[in-house]
Structure formats: structure tokens, C-alpha cells
Amino acid sequence: MLDIVLLGLNHKTAPVELRELLAFSKEEAVAVLEGLQKCPDINEVMLISTCNRVEVLLTTSNITNAVNSVKTYTSEFKKIPISKFEQALYMHDGEEAVRHVFRVASSLDSMMVGEPQILGQIKDAYLTAILKKTSGVILNRLLHKTFFVAKRVRSETGIGDHAVSISYAAIELAKKIFGNLEGKKVLLIGAGEMAELAVEHLVRNRAGEIFVANRTFERGVELSNRFKGKAIRIEEIPDCLKLVDIIISSTGSPNFVIVRDQVKGVMRSRRNRPIFFIDIAVPRDIDPDINRLNNSYVYDIDDLKGVIEENIKDRNRESIKGERIVDEAVISFQHWFESLDVVPTIVALRNKIDSIAKSEVSRTLHSLEHLSDNDCQAIYRMTDSLINKILHDPTLFLKKNGCHGGRSAYIDLTRKLFKLDD
Numbered sequence: 001m002l003d004i005v006l007l008g009l010n011h012k013t014a015p016v017e018l019r020e021l022l023a024f025s026k027e028e029a030v031a032v033l034e035g036l037q038k039c040p041d042i043n044e045v046m047l048i049s050t051c052n053r054v055e056v057l058l059t060t061s062n063i064t065n066a067v068n069s070v071k072t073y074t075s076e077f078k079k080i081p082i083s084k085f086e087q088a089l090y091m092h093d094g095e096e097a098v099r100h101v102f103r104v105a106s107s108l109d110s111m112m113v114g115e116p117q118i119l120g121q122i123k124d125a126y127l128t129a130i131l132k133k134t135s136g137v138i139l140n141r142l143l144h145k146t147f148f149v150a151k152r153v154r155s156e157t158g159i160g161d162h163a164v165s166i167s168y169a170a171i172e173l174a175k176k177i178f179g180n181l182e183g184k185k186v187l188l189i190g191a192g193e194m195a196e197l198a199v200e201h202l203v204r205n206r207a208g209e210i211f212v213a214n215r216t217f218e219r220g221v222e223l224s225n226r227f228k229g230k231a232i233r234i235e236e237i238p239d240c241l242k243l244v245d246i247i248i249s250s251t252g253s254p255n256f257v258i259v260r261d262q263v264k265g266v267m268r269s270r271r272n273r274p275i276f277f278i279d280i281a282v283p284r285d286i287d288p289d290i291n292r293l294n295n296s297y298v299y300d301i302d303d304l305k306g307v308i309e310e311n312i313k314d315r316n317r318e319s320i321k322g323e324r325i326v327d328e329a330v331i332s333f334q335h336w337f338e339s340l341d342v343v344p345t346i347v348a349l350r351n352k353i354d355s356i357a358k359s360e361v362s363r364t365l366h367s368l369e370h371l372s373d374n375d376c377q378a379i380y381r382m383t384d385s386l387i388n389k390i391l392h393d394p395t396l397f398l399k400k401n402g403c404h405g406g407r408s409a410y411i412d413l414t415r416k417l418f419k420l421d422d
Contacts, residue, residue, distance in 0.1 A: 004058075008055030023051070043060060044135055102329055189251055241270075250280040267296070
């Protein structure tokens with residue numbers, strides 16, 4: 001009988017330094033699948049490799065040998081002693097392996113619960129296994145079920161509804177203030193990574209013209225070109241405040257870049273249109289007193305962190321619903337998987353009973369020459385009906401829940417009772 005096994009490590013069990021050493025590029029993943037496929041104890045296999053996890057999912061009839069093969073192959077491929085990564089490994093088999101795959105794809109096992117990237121990464125890994133023909137009946141069924149479960153978790157819970165990154169949280173706040181960000185003009189002050197990410201979110205929300213102010217003008221030009229915007233000099237910021245709706249600031253300045261009086265001076269020319277400041281700098285770039293002006297909104301990094309912490313709590317509450325969906329799916333998949341083992345026995349039992357019955361009917365009919373062809377066919381149909389009715393309850397018992405966890409023992413007993421292996 002085949003078992004489903006998952007062997008791997010992730011952000012919970014291994015530091016980033018070790019994960020980096022064991023991560024596989026797309027090209028390496030193809031080579032690894034080809035290599036593991038040649039191992040005699042591995043039937044089907046796929047590899048998931050991301051920045052936060054490296055996992056091998058496989059089917060085998062010998063778990064110990066298969067796991068040792070994966071460890072040895074990984075060690076030789078990466079030229080790293082097994083002792084260096086063995087302690088970080090976890091191994092799941094059977095129902096727990098299935099549950100783990102469902103949870104990973106649904107982002108219930110991610111560093112940031114609810115992040116959407118992992119599902120796409122698993123789909124890519126599965127596609128590679130399909131193309132290299134290392135996935136078969138069992139992993140195909142498991143992965144199709146996995147994608148279905150992940151979609152249910154995403155659509156039936158609020159696990160992905162709340163912003164959990166600084167940049168994304170800032171844009172969600174902007175949307176609350178403006179309702180719609182389409183066409184809103186943006187001023188980016190500085191070239192910090194989080195500010196850039198915030199602008200990327202703004203672009204996806206169809207924000208309007210983007211201005212970039214940076215102490216190094218050349219860097220400002222480079223960044224503005226990336227977002228098809230316009231570079232301005234630091235000295236031009238006060239004039240730019242008359243035009244823009246959203247300001248994202250992330251400089252290394254020890255002093256405020258924008259002060260209250262500058263904003264107060266432009267609000268009349270703005271005709272009191274709302275102006276929104278996202279201050280991602282530490283120390284702060286934006287004078288917090290600006291918040292006291294009408295239609296001026298300032299959020300600093302602590303405000304955003306508070307929003308994120310609350311959103312993480314919301315996601316964790318929603319993840320409980322996701323776990324229930326996963327548990328239901330595990331039960332459903334296990335019923336299908338366990339039925340695979342019983343099918344050959346049911347087929348063999350039916351074939352044996354059918355062979356005995358047909359042989360006896362044929363011998364009897366041979367001595368009853370006065371019967372017509374229609375009579376003979378009627379007797380054969382009656383025989384088929386008897387076989388179906390006799391085998392109906394035993395078949396249901398073996399296929400459904402009548403075995404109460406002892407399916408293997410009942411299958412073995414059935415094969416011995418009817419001498420199906422002779």
C-alpha cells in the first residue's frame with residue numbers, strides 16, 4: 001500500500017541562512033525531480049521551494065527508505081552534510097501530510113497568515129511535476145483538491161481581507177479617506193523601499209501623476225522613470241503640495257521635511273481639498289501638528305503598525321474558519337485515498353465469484369439441451385443479478401466506513417477467505 005509523505009523545513013524550523021542554502025531554483029527543481037524519480041522507493045514526487053520553505057511531497061510504499069533517499073539526494077545535490085539540516089526537518093505522512101499541504105496552500109501555515117503568493121508558488125511546483133511526469137494519480141488528485149480547498153478558504157473566510165504590510169496598510173487608509181484613489185496625484189519624498197512599495201500599490205489602484213523628490217536628484221529621476229512620473233528638487237516640495245493629494249515620505253532626514261506652516265499656506269489655494277501624508281520615516285519626516293489642520297491627515301509608522309496588529313488579530317480569528325474547511329477536506333480526501341487500496345480486492349472478489357458462477361451455469365446448461373437461447377440468456381442474467389446482490393453488502397462494507405479504521409485487516413481477511421492471491 002502506498003503512503004503520502006511530506007518532508008521539509010520552513011521559517012518555523014530553520015533560520016533564513018539555512019533556508020537559503022537549501023532553496024532550489026526552477027532549473028534545480030527540475031533536476032531534483034528527475035533525480036528523485038529514479039529512487040526505487042519513490043513513486044510520485046513534487047518539490048515546493050520558496051523563500052520560507054523547502055518541501056518534498058511524495059508517495060511511497062517504504063517511508064523510511066524514501067525519506068532517507070530525499071535526505072541523501074538533497075545533501076549530495078547541495079553539497080551540504082545531512083547533519084547540518086536534519087534537525088530542522090519535519091516529516092508528515094498519511095492524513096497529517098494531506099492536512100499540511102491543504103494548510104500551506106490556504107496560507108494557514110505562512111509567516112504572514114493570509115498572504116496570497118504561496119498558492120501560486122504551489123501551482124507552479126505542481127506544473128513542473130506534471131511537465132516532468134513525476135506526478136501521478138494520487139498527487140494529481142491531492143493537488144486538485146488542494147487548489148479547491150485554498151479557494152474555499154479564501155472565499156469563505158476573511159483571511160486575506162486585512163492589510164498586514166506597512167505600505168499596503170497606508171494605501172488602505174488612503175482609500176478610506178478618498179474613497180477612490182483613481183486619478184489622485186502622489187508625491188514620493190525619498191526613495192525608501194517601503195515608500196516604493198506603497199507607490200506600487202497606488203499604481204495598481206490607478207493613482208494619477210507621481211512626483212518624486214530626492215536629495216540626490218539623479219536617483220529621483222531614476223525612480224520617477226520607473227513609475228512614469230516626474231522628478232522634482234527638494235526645494236520644489238512646497239509648490240508641489242498645492243497639486244498632490246497623497247504624500248509618502250521616507251527620508252533619512254533628522255528634521256521635519258514638511259512642517260505645519262507649509263501646509264497651512266497651501267490649503268487656501270487647494271480650496272481645502274483633502275491632503276493625506278504617509279510618514280514611513282524614523283525619525284519622522286512630517287510634522288504631526290499638520291493633523292490639526294482641516295482636511296489634513298497624517299499617519300506615521302506607529303499608526304500604521306497599530307492598524308496592522310489589529311488586522312493580524314482579525315486574520316487569525318478568520319483562520320479558525322479556514323482550519324475547519326481544511327479538516328472537512330482532509331476527511332473527504334482520506335475516504336477517496338483509502339478506497340484505492342480496496343478496489344483491487346473488490347475487483348478480484350467479483351471476478352472470482354463471477355468465474356465460479358459462470359462455469360457452473362455453463363456446465364448445467366450443457367446438460368439441458370432442450371432450453372432455448374432465450375432461456376439460457378435469462379439464466380445468465382439471473383446469475384449476474386445473484387452475484388450483484390450477494391456482493392453488494394460486502395462491497396459496501398469494504399468501501400465505506402464499516403471497517404472502523406481496520407480496513408487493511410478486513411482486506412487481508414477477505415483475500416485469505418476467498419484465496420484471492422492463489
